[in-house]
Each structure stands twice: as C-alpha cells, then as structure tokens.
Amino acid sequence: MLEARLEQANVLKKVVDAIKDLVQDCNFDCNDSGIALQAMDNSHVALVSMMLKAEAFSPYRCDRNIALGVNLSSLTRVLRAAQNEDILTVKADDDADALNLVFESSENDRISEYDLKLMDIDQEHLGIPETEYAATISMPSNEFRRICTDLMAMSDSVTLDASKDGIKFSSAGDIGNGSVTLRSHTNVDKPEQNVNIELTEPVSLTFSLKYLVNFCKASALSPHVKICLSNEVPLLVEYNLSGTSYLRFYLAPKIGDEES
Numbered sequence: 001m002l003e004a005r006l007e008q009a010n011v012l013k014k015v016v017d018a019i020k021d022l023v024q025d026c027n028f029d030c031n032d033s034g035i036a037l038q039a040m041d042n043s044h045v046a047l048v049s050m051m052l053k054a055e056a057f058s059p060y061r062c063d064r065n066i067a068l069g070v071n072l073s074s075l076t077r078v079l080r081a082a083q084n085e086d087i088l089t090v091k092a093d094d095d096a097d098a099l100n101l102v103f104e105s106s107e108n109d110r111i112s113e114y115d116l117k118l119m120d121i122d123q124e125h126l127g128i129p130e131t132e133y134a135a136t137i138s139m140p141s142n143e144f145r146r147i148c149t150d151l152m153a154m155s156d157s158v159t160l161d162a163s164k165d166g167i168k169f170s171s172a173g174d175i176g177n178g179s180v181t182l183r184s185h186t187n188v189d190k191p192e193q194n195v196n197i198e199l200t201e202p203v204s205l206t207f208s209l210k211y212l213v214n215f216c217k218a219s220a221l222s223p224h225v226k227i228c229l230s231n232e233v234p235l236l237v238e239y240n241l242s243g244t245s246y247l248r249f250y251l252a253p254k255i256g257d258e259e260s
Contacts, residue, residue, distance in 0.1 A: 002030050002066055002092045004057040009088035009103055011056075011221075013079045015247060018218035019048050020072040022211075027123050028068040030092075034060070034245070038125060046211050047234070047250040049128065056245045068092055068099055069121035078114045092118075128250070133228040133236070135162035135203045138196040139182060141219035141239065144227070147180045148212045154178045156210060157254060162203045162229055171209065192223045203229040205253040212237075215249040 006012060019037075026039040026048075034053040040046065054060040082088060082103040091100040098115040105111075147169050151158050155173030162168075170179035185195040218239045219225065228236040234250040241247060 001063050003061045004090045006088040009082035009086040010084035014221045016072055016076055020076055021214055022046055023048055025071050025121050027121050030062050031065045032062050045252050049248040051246055053245045056242050069119035078116050081112055133230045134201045135229040136198045137167050137227040138224055141222055141225040144225050145216035145219045148216055151178055152209050157206050158209045159206045162199055167197055203231055207251055207253055211251050218247050
C-alpha cells in the first residue's frame with residue numbers, strides 16, 4: 001500500500017503543470033525511497049525525470065514497489081480542485097485500479113476526495129549516466145524564463161555559449177538576432193539574484209527554444225535553476241523541489257538543422 005501526505009498540494013500541482021505539455025501518460029514509480037517519474041516526449045528529444053524523496057512527505061508509507069499509470073491531463077483536472085495550501089494525501093492499494101487523492105483545508109474544515117482511474121502503461125526506463133559537465137550555471141529561474149521567452153521573438157533556436165566571459169544566450173532568425181550574456185554575480189543583500197558559473201572548458205550548443213520555454217514552466221517550483229552543459233551530450237535543466245528532491249529536464253542538442 002502507498003500513503004503519502006504533502007503539507008502543500010501546490011508542490012504536486014506545479015510539478016504536473018510543468019510537465020503535462022511534454023508528456024501525456026506516465027508512471028509514478030513508488031518505493032520506500034519516494035515517488036519517481038521518468039518519461040520522454042513523443043519526439044524523443046526531451047526527457048523528464050522527477051524524484052520526490054520520502055522525506056518530502058509526512059508521513060510516507062510504501063510497502064512494496066508500485067507503478068501508478070496516470071494521464072497527466074486527467075490528473076491536472078483533479079488537482080484543480082485543491083487549493084494551493086491544502087494538505088494533499090495520495091493513497092493506492094497494491095493492486096489498485098484507482099489513485100485516491102484527498103485534499104484537506106485547515107482554514108474551513110473542508111475535505112475533498114477523488115479517485116482517479118489508473119492506466120496500464122508499458123514504459124521503458126532509460127539509464128541516465130552520471131555526467132561530468134564542462135559548464136554548470138546556477139541562475140534565477142525567472143531570469144532564465146525571461147531570456148528564453150524574449151529570444152523566441154527572433155528564432156525557434158538558441159545557442160548557449162559558456163566561456164570564461166560568462167554564459168551567452170543567442171538567437172538569430174529572419175527578422176534579426178539577439179543575445180543575452182550573464183556573468184558570475186553575487187549579491188549579498190539579494191542572494192536570489194546570484195549567478196554562479198563553473199567552467200572546465202568552453203561549450204557551445206544549440207537547442208530548440210520551444211522545449212526550453214516549456215521547461216521554464218517549472219520556474220514556479222524553485223527560485224534558482226541549474227543548467228549543465230557539455231559538448232555532444234544532452235543539456236540538463238534542474239529545479240530543486242525541497243531537500244534532495246528534484247525535477248530534471250534533459251534536451252538533445254541540435255545538429256545542423258536537425259535535432260539529434
């Protein structure tokens with residue numbers, strides 16, 4: 001049996017909202033470590049990986065490994081019934097055909113309960129290799145979203161150049177070109193504005209802006225985003241959820257005019 005209680009329903013609402021346009025159906029893989037999700041988009045260009053560790057819940061109980069197949073559009077509709085500050089409890093029996101969601105409001109003693117039908121999803125698990133990245137950038141997630149959204153006006157692609165001079169986002173299209181360069185920056189009074197760049201070698205890669213703008217929907221989950229780059233390997237965009245829980249996006253670089 002699975003029983004997991006989140007102090008704020010808002011966490012799961014934001015996670016699902018961030019990935020539902022990339023992935024339609026997926027398994028939530030539950031074990032004694034927590035609840036994980038891994039899925040690729042239909043074009044196999046992007047991969048989503050989420051881990052909500054057991055310590056993010058109070059209490060958390062999972063008697064044996066269980067895969068909960070869910071349609072994310074349906075889950076989104078159910079989660080709309082929850083207020084952001086509601087306590088969310090997720091339950092499922094070992095052989096369940098439905099996922100039970102309970103929303104509790106401490107403000108007005110309201111309890112809402114829904115059963116969402118589960119799906120049988122055959123999903124392969126990809127081994128994500130540990131990668132030593134050549135460049136790691138930590139920056140405000142809102143700034144990352146702003147840059148990606150602004151550069152969409154120029155083109156549907158963006159080139160990321162990481163060098164000793166900083167990280168440069170550039171986009172060129174039929175109407176012209178644009179770029180934004182960020183350098184390492186520490187603000188003692190406003191640490192949420194800090195930009196940190198760690199570099200072992202220069203990197204230059206081009207990616208689809210459509211996907212990056214999609215990843216930016218997760219900016220509501222964390223004030224900072226981590227961007228990891230190495231030549232010839234997928235980009236990693238990581239948002240910290242709480243403690244060691246995370247939401248990660250991987251995106252294959254473009255080669256010439258095609259996505260690899």
